[in-house]
Amino acid sequence: MAVATKPAPSAGVLEEKEMLISGSEAVAEALTLADIDVVTAYPIRPYDTVMQAIAKKIANGKLTAEYIVAEGEHSQFEIVKHASAVGARVFCGSSGVGWAYAMECLVVTPALRIPMVALVGNRALDDPGAFGVEHNDALFVRDLGWLLCWIDTSQEAFDTTLIAYRVAEDRRVFLPIAISADGAFLTHSQSLTRVPPKEWVDQFLPAYSRGDLQLHPDNPITVAPQVNEDWVIEIRRQNNAATERAYTVIEEAYADFRRVFGRGPDNPWFEEYMTEDADVILMGMGTLSLPVKVAIRKMRQDGKKVGLIRLRWFRPFPYQQLAHALRKAKAIGVIDRDYSFGSPFGSGVVATEVRATLYNAEHRPPLIGFICGLGGREVTLEDVYKATDICYSAAKAGRAEQATRWLGVRE
Amino acid sequence: MAHLITEVVYRGIFQKNLASRITRGIVLSARKAGRWGIAFGRYGDSPQRNGVPAKDFAIVADTKEELEQHMARYEPKELHVTICVDDTLTKGVESWAWYGLQPLNRLLLPDGHLLVTSTQRPADLLRDIHKKDAVYNLWILRGKASFSGLWVYKEDHIEVRVLGALAKIAPQFLTLDAVCQAIREAEWGSDLKVESARKAYERIQGRPVPITEGNPETPYSFELPRWWEMREGVSIPSLPIGKPIEGGKGYRPERSQVFKKFSSRTMRPVIDFETCVKCTLCWLQCPDSCFDVMPDGLYDANMESCCGCGVCEAVCPVHNCITMVNEAVFEDNASQWEMWRRDKDAYKVWLAEKIRDKAHTVRSHGFRYRGQYEEELAAGELELGGLPVTEGIPGENAAEKGLPPGAHMHQSSTSIVTGVAEAPGA
Numbered sequence: 001m002a003v004a005t006k007p008a009p010s011a012g013v014l015e016e017k018e019m020l021i022s023g024s025e026a027v028a029e030a031l032t033l034a035d036i037d038v039v040t041a042y043p044i045r046p047y048d049t050v051m052q053a054i055a056k057k058i059a060n061g062k063l064t065a066e067y068i069v070a071e072g073e074h075s076q077f078e079i080v081k082h083a084s085a086v087g088a089r090v091f092c093g094s095s096g097v098g099w100a101y102a103m104e105c106l107v108v109t110p111a112l113r114i115p116m117v118a119l120v121g122n123r124a125l126d127d128p129g130a131f132g133v134e135h136n137d138a139l140f141v142r143d144l145g146w147l148l149c150w151i152d153t154s155q156e157a158f159d160t161t162l163i164a165y166r167v168a169e170d171r172r173v174f175l176p177i178a179i180s181a182d183g184a185f186l187t188h189s190q191s192l193t194r195v196p197p198k199e200w201v202d203q204f205l206p207a208y209s210r211g212d213l214q215l216h217p218d219n220p221i222t223v224a225p226q227v228n229e230d231w232v233i234e235i236r237r238q239n240n241a242a243t244e245r246a247y248t249v250i251e252e253a254y255a256d257f258r259r260v261f262g263r264g265p266d267n268p269w270f271e272e273y274m275t276e277d278a279d280v281i282l283m284g285m286g287t288l289s290l291p292v293k294v295a296i297r298k299m300r301q302d303g304k305k306v307g308l309i310r311l312r313w314f315r316p317f318p319y320q321q322l323a324h325a326l327r328k329a330k331a332i333g334v335i336d337r338d339y340s341f342g343s344p345f346g347s348g349v350v351a352t353e354v355r356a357t358l359y360n361a362e363h364r365p366p367l368i369g370f371i372c373g374l375g376g377r378e379v380t381l382e383d384v385y386k387a388t389d390i391c392y393s394a395a396k397a398g399r400a401e402q403a404t405r406w407l408g409v410r411e
Numbered sequence: 412m413a414h415l416i417t418e419v420v421y422r423g424i425f426q427k428n429l430a431s432r433i434t435r436g437i438v439l440s441a442r443k444a445g446r447w448g449i450a451f452g453r454y455g456d457s458p459q460r461n462g463v464p465a466k467d468f469a470i471v472a473d474t475k476e477e478l479e480q481h482m483a484r485y486e487p488k489e490l491h492v493t494i495c496v497d498d499t500l501t502k503g504v505e506s507w508a509w510y511g512l513q514p515l516n517r518l519l520l521p522d523g524h525l526l527v528t529s530t531q532r533p534a535d536l537l538r539d540i541h542k543k544d545a546v547y548n549l550w551i552l553r554g555k556a557s558f559s560g561l562w563v564y565k566e567d568h569i570e571v572r573v574l575g576a577l578a579k580i581a582p583q584f585l586t587l588d589a590v591c592q593a594i595r596e597a598e599w600g601s602d603l604k605v606e607s608a609r610k611a612y613e614r615i616q617g618r619p620v621p622i623t624e625g626n627p628e629t630p631y632s633f634e635l636p637r638w639w640e641m642r643e644g645v646s647i648p649s650l651p652i653g654k655p656i657e658g659g660k661g662y663r664p665e666r667s668q669v670f671k672k673f674s675s676r677t678m679r680p681v682i683d684f685e686t687c688v689k690c691t692l693c694w695l696q697c698p699d700s701c702f703d704v705m706p707d708g709l710y711d712a713n714m715e716s717c718c719g720c721g722v723c724e725a726v727c728p729v730h731n732c733i734t735m736v737n738e739a740v741f742e743d744n745a746s747q748w749e750m751w752r753r754d755k756d757a758y759k760v761w762l763a764e765k766i767r768d769k770a771h772t773v774r775s776h777g778f779r780y781r782g783q784y785e786e787e788l789a790a791g792e793l794e795l796g797g798l799p800v801t802e803g804i805p806g807e808n809a810a811e812k813g814l815p816p817g818a819h820m821h822q823s824s825t826s827i828v829t830g831v832a833e834a835p836g837a
Contacts, residue, residue, distance in 0.1 A: 113644035174643065213644045220649035221642075228507055234638035235645055242643070 016194040016261075023186035026154040026193050027119055027179070028053030030161035032063040033201040037088035040068045040076040044098035045131050046121035046183035054091070073098045077105035077118075084114045085215040085223060089165065089208045092116065095183065096123035099137045109176045110145025110239055112224060113213060115168035117161065118178045121187045122286070122337075124375040132376010133182040135285065135338040139314075139349055145239045147177040147246055148315040150285035152271070154193040157181060159257065159264060160312075162205055166253045169208045172245040182337075184376060185287035196261055204260040246316050269318035271310040272325060274300065278307030280391040281326060284335040285311045285350060288372075288379040292335070295384035306388050311350065319357040326358065331395035332367045333387045335379065335407075339371055345403035347371075366394035372407040383407045414472035414481055415441070415584040417492040417577075420500050420515060422677065423463040425558040429496055432570040434469035436593055440574065441471035443589035447478045453486050453508045462675045462718065464504035471584055490518045492580060494573055497556035497677065498529035499738040501539040503630050505674045511632035512674060514541035516625075521545035524580045524617070528554045528569060531739060533618060538742055542625035550617035552576050556677070568607040571600075575608030576615040587612050633669040660706035666716045672699060673744060676719030678735040680712050681765045684751045684758075686732045693723035693733060703748075711748035714741075734766040 021029065027050050031039070041051035057063040066083075070076040073094045080090035094102060099120055109116060120138040124130040138148055147167065151157050157179070164177040181187050215223060227235075254268040265271065273293055275281055282292055289310040296306045309325060311318075326332060336348020343352050351369030358364050370387050373379040386407060394400040417437055421430040431450070438448030448471035468487055472478040481487065486508075495501065495515055503512040516525050522545075529536060529551050536549070557569040571594050578587040587609065594600040594608055642648070653664035680693075687709055694702040694710045701717045702710040712723065719738065727733040751758040 111645055212642070213646055220651070221646045222649050223644065223646045225645070225647060227645075230510075230635055231641075234636075234641055237638040238641065238643050241639075 014197045014199055016196045019193050019195050020190050021154055021193050022049065022188055022190045023151065023154045023157040023181045024049035024119070024121070024188075025053045025190070026158040026195075027161050027181075028057055029193075029195050030158045031091055032057045033196070033198055034089065034162060034165050034205055035063070036065050036091050038066045038068065038080060038083040038090045040070050040079045040090075040092050042070050042073055042076050042094070042098065044073075044095045044121075044123075046123060046181075046187040047093045047095040047098065047119060049121070049187050050093060050119050073102035074105060077102040077109065080116055081105060081109055081112065081114050084116050085112065085210070085213075087208065087210050087214050087216070089169075090116045091118070093119035093121065093178075095121040096137045097126050100125065100140060103140065106141050106146070107144055108224070111235060113174040113239075113242070114176055115165075115170075115174050115208070116176045117164045117168055118176065119161075120178050120180045121183050122180050123183045130375045131183060132374075133185060133286070133337060134374050134376075135180065135336075135349070138178055138180040139338055141178065142315055142349070145175055145243060146315065147173075147175055147243070147313070148180065149177065149313045150180045150182075150311065151186065152287055152289050152310060152312075153186070154189075154191045156312075157186065158193055158195060159261075162201060163250075163253050163257055163268075165208075166205050166256075167246065167249050169206075170249045170253075171209075171211060173242055173249050174213070175239070175242055175246065180286065182287040194263075200260055204256060243316055247318075250313065250316075265312075267321070269311070269313050269321050270325070271308075271312065273308040273310070275307030275309060275325065275329075277305055278328075279305040279330040279395060280333065280388055281307045281309055281329040281331075282333045282335060282384070282387060282391070283309045283311065283350065283354060284337070285314065286337060288335060288337060291379050291381055292384050295381045295388070298381070299385065299388060304388060304392070314350070314353075317353055317357070319353075322354065322357050323361045326354075326365070327361070327363050329365050331365050331391040331400075333370055333391040334367065335370045335372050335384075335387065337373045337379075339374065345369065347404045351404070366391075366398065366400040368394055368400045368402070369404040370407050371404065377408055380408060413583065414470065414477050415492070415581055416481060416487045416490050417469045417494060418487065418490050418518065419467045419469075419494045419496060420504060421465055421467065421496050422461075422500070422556070422558070422675075423465040423506075424461045424561050425677075426496050426556075427465070427561075428559065428564045429557055429570055430465070430467040432597075432599065433494060433496075433573050434467045436570060436574045436590070436597065437469035437577065437585065438471060439597070440578075440585045440590045440593040443592055444584075444586070446471045446473060446584065447475050448472070449478065449482055453506075460675075462677055464500055464506045464674055466506075466508070488518065489520050490523060491520060492524045492526060492577065493519055494577075495525065495527045496569065496573070497558075498527055498531055498536060499556070499677050500674070501527065501529075501536050502626075502738075503541060503674055505671065510635060510669070512630035512671070514543070514630055516540060516543045516547060519543065519545075519547050522547065524548045524550060525620075526550040526552060526573065526576055526580065526615075526617075528552045528556065528573070529739075530555060533620075537620065537624050538626060540620075540625050541630060542622065542627055543620070544622055546619050546621060548580075548617045549620050550576060550580060550615055552611060552615055558677075568604055571604040571608040572611035575611035578608070579612050579615050580617070631668075631671070656703070657706040662704040663713075664700040664703070666700070666713065671715050672718040673715055676717060676738050678719045678721060679714060679717060679738055679741060680719075680721070680723050680733045681736045681762060682710070682712065682747055683729075683732050683734075683762055684709050684748065685755075686729050688729055688732075690728060692726040692728065696722050696726045698722060705748050709748060711746055713746075714744035731766065736765050740765065 039054055058067050068079055076092055080092045084090045122133045122135050124132055124134040151160050160179055168177045250268050257264045274296055292308050299306045334351035334354050336350050338348050340349050347369030348371050355367055372383055419430040419433050434450035438450045441448050450469045453466045470481050501515050503514050505512050533549055557565050557567050559565040574590045578585045578590045590608055591605045594605050650665045656663050689708045699716050701713050703713055705711050721735045724733045724735045
């Protein structure tokens with residue numbers, strides 16, 4: 001439930017208001033200010049929190065939008081795909097196996113250049129039935145042209161939702177964006193969040209214009225005809241070009257966000273915490289940053305130079321910026337809240353990507369992948385201490401004894 | 412070191428099984444002399460539709476390495492033999508797998524061989540087959556196009572007759588004995604089919620085609636766009652709306668200039684403008700918007716975009732107003748209405764000639780009714796090399812069907828003509 005914690009600003013003065021809201025509610029606030037046109041919904045925890053929040057916005061007259069309850073995620077993503085094709089600003093989302101059920105539609109959304117925004121409330125894949133966070137659900141689409149980012153706080157949920165529409169709907173990009181929010185840790189936790197006035201949002205987020213791709217009688221086009229092998233690779237090449245252009249568009253969007261709202265990170269790609277002089281840099285995505293930061297503060301007191309890089313954007317992957325940020329580290333520990341069975345070194349997805357990022361780098365410190373916090377299990381301070389110790393040993397030895405470690409598992 | 416590269420140009424669905432049997436037969440025959448081979452199709456044709464031109468290939472070579480050298484390309488770029496199993500394809504082919512109109516002889520090497528099943532004379536076929544800048548040989552295997560549908564196969568021995576003819580054309584790779592042995596061993600083979608192959612070998616005739624002979628037209632072509640020239644989002648512009656013609660009294664729908672469809676046609680509608688009641692049904696129902704509205708309210712079927720489906724004939728309420736006629740008897744895509752407007756009497760004569768002998772000129776995709784095949788046989792319409800091929804029915808897998816040995820060899824043709832015999836090619 002959103003609670004205004006500040007008195008209403010006096011008339012005529014535009015300023016942000018502070019609200020105590022969950023990550024899901026923050027997304028709904030942003031969707032309201034972005035004035036979305038069509039939203040589809042089918043409940044699955046933890047994503048259902050955002051659909052409830054949007055339904056309340058519509059019921060309370062704060063947002064005018066088509067709210068379509070589809071019979072499943074497959075239809076849900078089909079509906080918004082078509083709505084977006086005719087020019088509607090759309091929103092959808094899911095979690096875990098619900099996201100998996102929509103896979104057939106998720107596959108075509110980037111190819112058809114549908115600039116939708118989706119929220120993935122990250123959830124472990126059933127079976128075993130579980131509600132807790134794992135990142136494997138959103139990662140299903142990592143190779144398909146979906147842009148993927150992970151958020152950490154309600155504030156970031158709000159901000160990133162606006163930025164996502166701005167990036168997705170940029171004609172140079174026109175690709176869908178999935179924002180991942182850790183189930184429970186973010187979707188269900190309320191924190192203080194600054195929500196700007198509509199006027200500021202309108203300055204930042206122009207209307208969605210599909211231009212020559214608009215499906216309309218005045219612009220007669222055929223979308224998604226059957227093709228043979230003479231066309232497919234060119235279409236993939238186009239998608240690749242759009243994904244590459246997203247690097248520039250994302251940086252522009254964050255710069256403009258800072259200009260309009262007077263806040264927001266300088267570096268869109270990842271948050272750096274105490275990395276300046278760090279010997280050991282830990283990495284990860286999402287809400288695990290909190291225990292890691294707290295642990296780092298404790299370890300710094302003990303004289304250990306540890307830092308954190310929390311990735312925001314996973315696709316496009318900021319490999320150049322990351323290689324630069326890691327250039328001085330003596331060891332790197334990547335904490336994956338996902339698994340990739342049978343992968344190189346048995347590492348998680350992020351560790352594998354970072355390892356690939358550094359392959360051509362001049363400076364290649366030992367890199368250890370940690371699989372931790374699966375199924376919503378807490379990433380504990382002790383886990384972080386242990387990971388850091390392992391990284392320090394690797395830094396000292398100049399090599400990682402074991403490329404991948406599982407942490408927080410009963411052994 | 413020697414190799415033989417062949418293609419079979421056929422009509423999608425109708426001749427899919429036929430083409431496959433021919434290419435398999437080539438490889439299995441060549442194998443008798445210890446050669447290696449592969450039979451394959453152009454996968455771009457895979458979603459083939461009724462009548463859409465398609466290709467199968469067979470490559471045989473002395474060694475595995477030599478075979479691989481020629482298999483390395485998805486589709487052979489040069490051929491020793493092109494086999495065309497429907498003479499309406501001589502006008503050129505356009506399929507899902509390539510762009511523009513491809514002359515039938517385009518991939519043939521100098522001194523290559525073009526084998527066509529047809530009842531037409533070489534001079535007639537060469538009015539349609541495009542000119543080529545190298546001499547090649549045209550062989551005609553007397554016979555009508557062997558059409559079946561997706562689930563049936565017309566057992567008129569065309570596949571073995573083609574193989575027998577090939578033994579004449581390329582004896583260094585396919586000896587007649589090897590071909591006969593391969594046919595005998597095939598699951599669809601029989602002694603009778605071996606005889607048909609031998610007959611075809613004896614009867615096949617060919618002659619060189621000089622570079623001066625052939626259809627002089629330049630076939631339309633289409634260059635594929637580069638990736639950055641293509642529209643994004645898997646989208647293509649729709650065809651714009653059509654334009655009025657003749658001062659607004661008529662109307663012509665816009666049509667694709669890069670994909671014309673007419674090479675899919677085995678029949679075309681011929682229209683009697685005198686009996687047309689202007690009911691609009693053909694114009695409404697044509698799935699390809701082929702009909703132009705003429706200034707007098709009549710409808711003219713545009714032959715660049717007609718794929719010959721026959722819907723117009725089916726919906727036309729007037730007897731003999733629209734008649735589907737074998738595409739082979741036409742030489743161009745000119746407007747029938749213009750011909751009629753120019754000289755109504757001449758048109759009447761032309762029309763009567765085209766639709767005169769329906770039994771002979773009207774053809775269908777496969778069979779229109781049960782027993783049609785037997786009727787055609789009894790009427791002597793199928794050129795079969797003088798063999799009573801009906802006795803081969805149902806040759807395929809006869810042993811497995813529980814028929815008594817030889818039962819299918821000695822039935823009288825009359826009992827089959829009555830239509831009470833087994834379904835052809837079940």
